[in-house]
Amino acid sequence: MQPFQINIRQTELDDLRRRLAQTRWSPDLPETGWARGVPLAYLKELVAHWLTSYDWRQAESRLNRLPQFTTSIDGTTVHFMHVRSPEPDALPLVMTHGWPGSVAEFLDVVGPLTNPAAYGGDRSDAFHLVIPSIPGFGFSGPLPAAGWTVDRIAAAWVELMRRLGYERYGAQGGDFGSPISLAVGRLDPEHVVGVHSNMLTVFPSGDPAELEGLSEQDMARLGRLARFDADGSGYRKLLSTRPQTVSYALNDSPAGQLAWIVERFKEWTDAELPDDVIDRDLLLTNVMIYWLTNTAGSSAQLYCEITEQQRRATEDPNGDMLAGYREQPLTVPLGVAVFPEDCIVPIRRFAERDFSTITHWTEFDRGGHFPAMEVPELLVGDVRTFFRSLRTAA
Numbered sequence: 001m002q003p004f005q006i007n008i009r010q011t012e013l014d015d016l017r018r019r020l021a022q023t024r025w026s027p028d029l030p031e032t033g034w035a036r037g038v039p040l041a042y043l044k045e046l047v048a049h050w051l052t053s054y055d056w057r058q059a060e061s062r063l064n065r066l067p068q069f070t071t072s073i074d075g076t077t078v079h080f081m082h083v084r085s086p087e088p089d090a091l092p093l094v095m096t097h098g099w100p101g102s103v104a105e106f107l108d109v110v111g112p113l114t115n116p117a118a119y120g121g122d123r124s125d126a127f128h129l130v131i132p133s134i135p136g137f138g139f140s141g142p143l144p145a146a147g148w149t150v151d152r153i154a155a156a157w158v159e160l161m162r163r164l165g166y167e168r169y170g171a172q173g174g175d176f177g178s179p180i181s182l183a184v185g186r187l188d189p190e191h192v193v194g195v196h197s198n199m200l201t202v203f204p205s206g207d208p209a210e211l212e213g214l215s216e217q218d219m220a221r222l223g224r225l226a227r228f229d230a231d232g233s234g235y236r237k238l239l240s241t242r243p244q245t246v247s248y249a250l251n252d253s254p255a256g257q258l259a260w261i262v263e264r265f266k267e268w269t270d271a272e273l274p275d276d277v278i279d280r281d282l283l284l285t286n287v288m289i290y291w292l293t294n295t296a297g298s299s300a301q302l303y304c305e306i307t308e309q310q311r312r313a314t315e316d317p318n319g320d321m322l323a324g325y326r327e328q329p330l331t332v333p334l335g336v337a338v339f340p341e342d343c344i345v346p347i348r349r350f351a352e353r354d355f356s357t358i359t360h361w362t363e364f365d366r367g368g369h370f371p372a373m374e375v376p377e378l379l380v381g382d383v384r385t386f387f388r389s390l391r392t393a394a
Contacts, residue, residue, distance in 0.1 A: 001069045001070070001071040001163065002069060002070050002071070003067075003068070003069055004068040004069050004070045004079060004139070005064050005068065006060050006063055006064055006068070006139070007060075008056065008060065008292050012292060013056060016254055016291065016292075017051060019253065019254050019255075020047055020050060020051050020254055020255065021051065023047060023253070023254075023255040025040060025044070025255075026040070027040065028040040034266060037259070037263065038259045038262060038263050038266070042273070043255065043258065043259050043262075046258060046262065046275075046280070046284075047255050047258065049280060049284075050254075050258070050284055053281075054280075054281055054284050055281075056285075056288055058281075059104075059281065059284075059285040059288065062107065063103075063104065063107075063285075066081045066083055066107075066110060067081065067082050067083060067084075068080070068081050068082070068139075069082055070139070071160070071163065073156040073159050073160060074152065074155070074156055074159075075144055075145070076135045076140070076143065076144050076148070076156075077135075077140060078132055078133070078135065078140050078156060078160060079103075079132065079133040079138065079139035079140045080103075080130055080131060080132035080133065080160065081103055081106075081110075081129065081130070081131040081132075082128075082129070082130055082131075082164065083110055083114050083128070083129045083131070084114070084128045084129075085114040085115060085126040085127060085128050085129075086114075086115055086126075087115075087117075087123050087124075087126035089124075089126075090114070090126035090127050090128045091126070091127050091128070091168075091169065091170060091193070091387060091390075091391055092127070092128045092130065092161065092164070092166040092168070092169035092170070093113070093127040093128070093129055093130070093169060093170045093171070093172055093383075093387070094130040094131075094132070094157055094160070094161060094169060094170070094171050094172070094181075094184065095129060095130070095131050095171075095172045095173060095177070096131075096132065096134065096157070096171070096172070096173035096176070096177030096180045096181055097131075097133075097134065097137070097173070097174075097175070097176070097177050098134075098173070098174055098175020098176035098177045098178075098199075099137070099175060099176055099299055099300070099302070099303075100260070100261040100264050100265075100286070100290070100299075101175060101286060101370065102133065102137060102138045102286050102289040102290070103131050103132075103133055103138065103139075103289075104282065104285045104286045104289060105286065105370060105372045105373055106129075106131050106372050107282065108282075108372060108373065108376040109372045109376045109379060109380050110129060110131075112376070112377075112380045113126070113127045113129060113380055113383065113384075114126060114127060114128070114129055116384070121384070122384075124388075124391070125384040125387075125388060127170075127383075127387075128166075130160065130161065130164065130166075130169075132157065132160065134153060134176060134177075134180070134299070134302065135148045135153060135156070136148060136295060136298035136299050136301050136302065137295055137298070137299045138289045138290070138293050138295060138299075139289075139293060141293050141294070141295035141298045141299065142293075142294065142295060142297075142298040143298045143301055146301065146304075146305070147305070148301065148302065148305060149305045149306075149309060150176070150179045150180055150183050150302075150305070150306065150309075151183050151187070153180050153183075153302075154180050154181075154183030154184045154186075154187050155187055157171070157180065157184050158184060158187055158188045158191075161188075161191070166191075167191060168191055168192075168193055169191060169192060169193065170192065170193050170194050170195070170196065170387050170390070171184040171185055171192055171194075171195045171196070172195070172196040172197075172198075172383060173196075173197065173198070173199075174197065174198040174199040174369065174370075174371070174372075175199055175369065176302060177199075178197040178198070178199045178200060178201065179201070181195050181196070181197060182195055182197065182330055182334075185330050185331075185332045185334075186328050186329070186330055186331075189331050189332050192332050193332065193333070193387070193390040193391075194332050194333040194334065194335060194359075194386065194387060194390045195330065195332060195333070195334050195335070196334075196335040196336075196337070196360075196382070196383055196386050196387070197334065197335070197336055197337070198336075198337040198339065198342075198371050198379060198382075199342055199344065199346075199369065200334075200336045200338075200346045200351055200355075201344055201346065202346050202347065202350040202351045202353075202354050202355075203225070203350065204222065204350060205350075205353075210349070210350075210353075214347070214349070218347045218348075218349070221345045221346075221347055222347070224344075224345060225344055225345075228343055228344060232267055232343060235260075235263075235264065236303060239300040239303040239304075240300075240303035240304055240306070240307040241304070241307070243297050243300030243301060243303065243304060244297055246296075246297075246300070247296045247297025247298075247300065250290075250296035250297070251294055251296050251297065254287075254291055257287060257290060257291050257296060258284075258287050260296075261286070261287050261290065262274060262283065262287070264369075265278065265283060265370065267343065268341065268342060268343045268368050268369030268370065269341060269368040269369065269370060269374055270339070270340065270341035270366050270367055270368045270374060270375075271374075277374045277375075278370065278373045278374055279373075282373060329355075329356065330355055330356075330357055331357060332357060333357050333358075333359040333360070333386075333390060334355050334357050334358045334359065334360075335358075335359065335360035335361075335362075335382070335383075335386030335387075336351065336358060336360065336361045336362070337362050337364065337371070337378075337379065337382045338361070338362065338363045338364060339364050339366075339367035339368050339369070339371055339375070339378075340363075340364065340365065340366065340367070340368075341366075341367065341368035341369070342367075342368050342369045343369055348361060359386075359389075360385070360386045362382050362385075364378055366378075367379075
């Protein structure tokens, strides 16, 4: 393992400023708002802030205050933050981001989770945090080859925790971080004390009887899922089929990369605009990580891998898109945090059908897809609560 510091060359920052200043804007239609994509006026405002007010060196310094390392696992470079708690009995926890997120998602939760006493919490709730960049994302990019599936990433995390000397640990994540964390629990149940997900993805089976007696809230969640599939998942269909093609535009235009990412934040946060609940500079730091590492394309490859896995399962007459989970069920405790404005909000009946080890389920009245950035205090509290009862087993 090698210590790692982010040190972006000034020439790259100068090139970014030049590109932003020379953005070729695309006119939008009047009075369409967000219905057909990111409005021109909003994007211009964000780019102006990026050019005149945002300070990458300040963000770089904040990231570098956290200990970072790289190591080679299964033929690829894995970048990770490793923040040990001052509490000697802290529980190790590997936290995994998703798309279009990065390790920057967790900047506001690192302190409260590693040093709860300094934030008004109980010392006994402390964690040693391991926060990796998914292969192909950020400083773990680009990918050397195809084939980095959810299970392969999870196996890399298991190996990473072994190398760090952690005999017992927990796993936590949302978006891609959720299936990766679940796979860690399935692959390494002898060492994983529990898995916490803030985006558990479950679907109706197609049996009409399964829908009988669902509450009004659950029926609304089914409607939300249908709307996401019909109107909100175009990005996924593109990334899961032709990521290389779109990557040329994203890697060449910082304004385009910003629009591509900020639309997801707009759709999946609990606010009129994403920067109403997430610090604008933190949003830009997340975008900067994709831009500076040239990983718009490689980060999308995971969508291809998942789609290919689903295709193979569909060709199996006894398979379905969740076949992997059902063939090798999760045996460790599972905690679920449900945030109402996530892109997909789980229904408990379906969750308990697919996962028999759910021991903790929290329904929040605010928050969305990026709780570590939107409502960090709620995520921290829920992670503490779930793992509190599992620490004695560690």
